[in-house]
Amino acid sequence: MGQLFSDTSKNEDNGDLVSSFNAYFKNINTENKIISQEFMVLIELCVNIGNIHCANTLIREALKIIDNAPINIAVTGESGAGKSSFINALIGIGPEEEGAAEVGVIETTIKRTSYKHPKIETLILWDLPGIGTQKFPPKTYLEEVKFKEYDFFIIVSATRFTKLELDLARAIRIMKKNYYFVRTKVDMDVENERKSKSRTFDREKTLKQIQSYSVKTFNENNMTVPPIFLISNYDLSGYDFPVLMDTLIKDLHVHKRHNFMLSLPNFTEAVIDRKHKAIQQFIWLEAFIFRVLATFSVVSIVRDNDVEKLKKNLNHYRKLFGVDDESLELMAKDFQVPVEQVKEIMKSPHLLKTNREETLEEKLLKYSEKVASANDELLPTGLYFCGNFYLQFHFLDTVTEDAKVLLRWTYSKTSSNSTYP
Template sequence: MMRTSYKHPKIETLILWDLPGIGTMNFPPKDYLEKVNFQEYDFFIIVSSTRFTKNELDLAKAIISMKKNYYFVRTKVDIDLQNEKESKPRTFDREKTLQQIRSYCVNTFSQNNMDAPQIFLISNRHLSDYDFPVLMDTLVKDLPAQKRHNLMLSLPNITEAAIDRKHKSMQQTVWLQACKAGLLATVPVVGILRDDVEKLKEKLNHYRVLFGVDDESLEVMAKDSQVPVEQLKKLIKSPYLLETEGEATLREMFLKYLEKFASATGGPLATGLYFRKTYYLQHLFLDTVTEDAKVLLRVTHSKN
């Protein structure tokens, strides 16, 4: 009955707003946009589990007139498919049924003299099976750069491609931070300082949270997939990257990664420029949590 904000648990600057349905008693169409503070949002997702109503189509027209982006999402398509399969077991055709659902939505726009937007068919139970990955890509693509980065980091690891995009975005952020801090310099002979180690621990934990391989995320994953959390922890490497004593081990880790990094990219070493050791190690952390996220996706997805 009222607009409600939900702060993202991992991205502090990202807020999702759940708005009341248009056309309810307290939100008649003529007052709706003003009452929900229309101008505050970057884009709208109009969601329906059955059909899009005239009020929702009128809302889309108003959004268009104010030059905001909107997206139509048709939910619970897994239930529609199951119902169709049970009612027509001999003639059931999954792709044909999905196309019929999509066509029905498109026709609703045509009947109201509107150009049909892209319709996203999704199931909350099976995110990777339908249009949710396409919806993610579309939302990210349509946003300005900084908001695009934050939204990308907030999205779930439902495909390896999604994990790779998150990795690439974070990798660019590390380089930009290093350049902004003026940390292009010859790699010093001295070792990694104790303060650096503490900061690296914070960075590693931050990356684990963003990529969903932290302890809390593992507990949720274990419950959802019915795989023991201890088994999941044995599959990943990132929690143990800095569980070492002494500078020698860190130096060895750094030199090993630096050699790998340079041989793979022909990068900064070829130009004679280097980032501080801590920034190379951040790339090691990113690569490791990315691989951890992919390993966990494969294991938990196979259980679903």
């Protein structure tokens, strides 16, 4: 495999490969990278010494690990704390949709219950029974709920954290697992305060009081105060939900970040950009393998057998970003508008549509040439990839912009329908 490069050009090509690889990942924040530093160093070493087979194998191995990395999140708390709504918010589905956790019912969690993410097969959220029940006494709780299986615990409360929950946190720490305290329903607390003190109401002051009350609980129990996240399960961007997600991404193993970032609901443009960057890295690594195996630069070539794969990729991106046909139909139904009205503001549903004067292959070739002419950001050293990968970048960019347009449209519709001033 190392003989793919001629003796006269091998060092120069290898230098370009290493330079391109390093330059691309250098511009990505550490907490957003989907490949570990150890893998990056090994890949660079393989390319430097001309062992192309080694570099190719390492990248393929990294991509496989990233794509299949399991993520198990445990959610626990007392009945009525909003666990089910929190789980539904994390997996991005409504309470009446298939696969949702039941909301507003009598506590039925007598055993741990799993909820699979509808778009990310490797992500599972586990609704755990409350600690201290007859079937789950504190001393055996962690063993009973199989604590070793989870990447981290989220302890949810709608009032104050109980002594049992604090004891659980102590035990989790002893087991060297991460845990996070989440105070839910703060939107209801803020609204109740606004109604009762309409003249003197101060939103930030109210939130600080809720935070202080939670901190006091830990102080009274002689515990180090952990980060406490104040959230609303129905207004994800309005409180600490974005900060919680940032923290989870940062604390997760690097190979698990990719799928977790893709699992996030599109509640802010920053989240959409983060998902875009994660997928872009994945495409870039796949494209890098192709360039490593190539004996010459291949630009803007779209082969017949690439078309179906490209269609599949486009549909996959649309689904991940919530702009696929099924998601748009649900959105239109929620806002009681024709789905065609929603699709009018989208570009991705029309990317592969053709007319009589132009075949799909010709249209894809035009896209490929257009993206290839503006590749400085993706390929900082002038390295070229085949048209297939340029098209994936183009599809991803288009879908990302559609997700932002849809988010703005949703906010405008929600604001116009709001009963609050």
